[in-house]
Amino acid sequence: MGFFYFLGRRKFYFHFLIAIGLSLFLFWVVLKSMDIFTQHGDVYIVPDFYGQTLEQLHAKGYDAYFEFEIIDSVYFKMREKGTVVLQNPLPGSKVKQGRHVYLTIVAQSPEKVLMPNLKNLSLRQALVTLESAGLLVGRLEYIEYFARNAVIDQLIGEEPVETDTELLQGTSINLVLGKGDYTVMVPMPFLIALKQSEVKQKLHYNSLNVGREYYLDDDDTAHARVYKTDPEALSEDMLYLGQPVNIWYRSDELIDFKEYLLQFEPDTITSDPEDVEIKLEEDEF
Numbered sequence: 001m002g003f004f005y006f007l008g009r010r011k012f013y014f015h016f017l018i019a020i021g022l023s024l025f026l027f028w029v030v031l032k033s034m035d036i037f038t039q040h041g042d043v044y045i046v047p048d049f050y051g052q053t054l055e056q057l058h059a060k061g062y063d064a065y066f067e068f069e070i071i072d073s074v075y076f077k078m079r080e081k082g083t084v085v086l087q088n089p090l091p092g093s094k095v096k097q098g099r100h101v102y103l104t105i106v107a108q109s110p111e112k113v114l115m116p117n118l119k120n121l122s123l124r125q126a127l128v129t130l131e132s133a134g135l136l137v138g139r140l141e142y143i144e145y146f147a148r149n150a151v152i153d154q155l156i157g158e159e160p161v162e163t164d165t166e167l168l169q170g171t172s173i174n175l176v177l178g179k180g181d182y183t184v185m186v187p188m189p190f191l192i193a194l195k196q197s198e199v200k201q202k203l204h205y206n207s208l209n210v211g212r213e214y215y216l217d218d219d220d221t222a223h224a225r226v227y228k229t230d231p232e233a234l235s236e237d238m239l240y241l242g243q244p245v246n247i248w249y250r251s252d253e254l255i256d257f258k259e260y261l262l263q264f265e266p267d268t269i270t271s272d273p274e275d276v277e278i279k280l281e282e283d284e285f
Helices: 003-007 010-038 054-059 123-133 196-205 257-261
Strands: 043-045 066-074 084-088 094-096 099-106 112-114 136-143 151-156 166-168 172-178 185-187 209-215 224-230 238-240 244-251
Touching: 054 066, 123 136, 123 172, 123 196, 136 196, 196 209, 196 244
Parallel strands: 066 099, 136 172, 209 244
Antiparallel strands: 043 094, 084 099, 112 166, 151 172, 185 238, 224 244
């Protein structure tokens, strides 16, 4: 009996069909098992967790769908401690159940940094050094000293602070500076449409202090921009070193500062408040 003998028998085809059917059935079982194991087709939209604490996420039942993992914390003075500021995957992402969601939250307290040595630095060098260290600039106090804009002392409040003292990030440092051998006056910088942080930076780089601050709309500093100053914008008055400048703020959600800036000389400003240039005067010793 040869090979072709079996091709003519009905039993051969019957067993052949059974084998094919059994193979297809096993293949289907494998695919279904993989679907169940990988949860194929079951996806969830990642919500926006910004501003919520981990306890709130658990209370809302999100932990039944996602695995939360805190990977970092950053300090924000104006935000609630422990709340989410960044997440990965981003809101709106499609993921499967049990996906890890990595969170960055607001730290309970700021990190600690070492006080740098600012003595004998120029004002500009001191400002850059403090910014790099994560410290803030408080007031500039000028006293009689031959080197103008040279740092004579570094203070917290009225008390001197030694180099390498451990401080909380964001601590405000007051600087004592020299007036120089002769009286120097500085022009009033243009501040209109600047944010609060930009105002302080520009005044300090021009050897001036922030005076009284008034919020005409609300206390939301995120939208506050300079609406008026005293001395006035574009004033030709010259100011003493360390002189305070009073600031009035309005919300950029209520005032169109692009239009408002058109009231001022075009050679002095740009049309977009985001592009207002901070021109820094050279420090002199």
